[in-house]
Amino acid sequence: MSSKYLIHKNNVLKVIYQNENISRKKLHDLLDLRFATITNITKELIEERLIEEIGREKSINKGRPHTLLRIVPNSRFFIGCELEPEKILSLILNFKGEIISKEEVDFGKDIGKEEILNEIVNLIKKMVAKSKIEKNRIFGIGFVDPGIIDIEKGVSIFSTILPQWKNVNTKQYIEEKIGIETFIIGTSQAKVLSERFFGEGKEKDDFIFIEFGEGIGCGIMSKGRIVHGIGGVAGEFGHIQFPERTEVCNCGKKGCLEAIVSIPSIEKKIKEIVGKDLKIKEIKEEFDKGDEKIKEILKEVFELFSISISNLINLLNPGLVILDKNFLFFKNLLNEFLIENIKKHMVYQYDIKFEISKFGEEIGAIGGACLSMSKFLKLDI
Ligand SMILES: [Zn+2]
Structure with missing residues (x-):
């Protein structure tokens, strides 16, 4: 042929x-x-x-x-596997984006990189065995890495949130142990890819995804292509710095957006100022009951978040901003505290859309599987 x-x-x-x-x-x-x-x-x-x-x-x-x-939706299958600070989530996706099988494992903070690699391989093997899908119908593995990566070589170089995850030949190791071709991608890039394939960004070429959870980040889709940067970590906007702020960030610097607006940071601030040890869900409940102090803190947090997001919008001019599902914790304050504020700080007013992602915790791993699917179809992404 x-x-x-x-x-x-x-x-x-x-x-x-x-x-x-x-x-x-x-x-x-x-x-x-x-x-x-x-x-x-x-x-x-x-x-x-x-x-x-x-x-x-x-x-x-x-x-x-x-x-x-x-x-044929179930003619080939694609694996996505996301490594998080203390968890690995792996799944198998079909062409329609349906999750056929899913497994996850928690691991302690103190384990080394070899043990993490073992956990990854064991988890994928267990998942494939459980799914009963023949291996030759699984095309590839998209591994979602929490740090700086070398996409071409498939090497994990360094991660601020998982310091022992350093200089790891991730692609090579997984391929040797599992025998399925493996590709690697950064977390934010994987998340924006999930949206592009099966989420709010379907058929959209210019949009951004704002991550709001333990970490803050953003995935950028420009002209239908993911912006990776040279280390696969473009969109680390959680480390935009506010020089007057003193909160210490995981990256070691002070005043990063992530150290102010991430979910653990909000919980910490409320504990410090209000004196109550509340989880994000309880914070929302207190806010709904009309707690003025909590309202004040959230207003300030979301003001800084809005400024940062409007900077991104001014820079990239996206048609759509997809907000992480975790923003739903603050559904009733989003318009007033976030979206209206963002618009106020935008340099040009245009018809920009805001949507909330419908993906839950699987979003990263789904993006990994989408990467593998895009390799199979030889899509330009
Ligand atoms: Zn930082």
């Missing part, structure tokens, strides 16, 4: 994936390929069980309606 033919074949598969249901006629129109080539390629893809016929399109013009093709 010529390499040109393989490129055509891949393009056919890609267009079928992107269009969900599509006729051979439409493929012929979109790809500018001979009809005989389209017929051959789709026949092969059906034999490989990658695509299937799913009835006919509704007839608009006279003549016989065309048969529609689609990707």
Whole structure:
């Protein structure tokens, strides 16, 4: 088979994936390929069980309606695995973004990098065994790394939140132990990828995802491509600094946004000022009951968060801002304390949209699986 033919074949598969249901006629129109080539390629893809016929399109013009093709959702599977400061979450995704299998494990703070690697490999092996999916139908593993990475070599270089995770040949190790091709990606980049494939950012080319949890970060999608930066850590906006602030950040510096607005930072501040040891859910409840002190603290926190997000908007001009699901803790103050404030600080007023992500804790791992799917389909992302 010529390499040109393989490129055509891949393009056919890609267009079928992107269009969900599509006729051979439409493929012929979109790809500018001979009809005989389209017929051959789709026949092969059906034999490989990658695509299937799913009835006919509704007839608009006279003549016989065309048969529609689609990707078989469970024809191939993709693994995503996210390493967090004390947890690993791994899952298997199909083409439709459905989670077929999921496993997670907590590990203590004191374990070394070799033990973390072992935990990762064991977790993935256990998950694959439980899922009963044959290995040859799993295309790849997208590993989501919490720190600075070398994407090409698949090496984890350094992480501020997991200091022992340093100079690790992650890709090589996982591939050797599991025998499935592995790709690595940064956390924020994985999250923005989840949104692009299966979330609020579907079919959107310019948007940002704002992470709000233990850490603060942002994923950037620009012209349909993820912004990685050279170390895979573009979007570390949790470390924007406010020089007048004294809160100490995990990165060792003072006055970082993350040290002020992350969920643990909010909890810490409320404990210091109000004297109550409250978790984020209880903080919300106290706020709802009308606690003035808590209201004041949250207003200040969200003011700094708004300034930071508006800086990003001024810099990147996105059409959409997707907010982490954790923002729902403060659903009833979001408009007043965050979104209105952001708009106030934007240099140009334009029709920018705000949405709340529908993904939960799986968002990073889903993004890892999407990375693996994008490699399979040879998508430009
Ligand atoms: Zn910092």
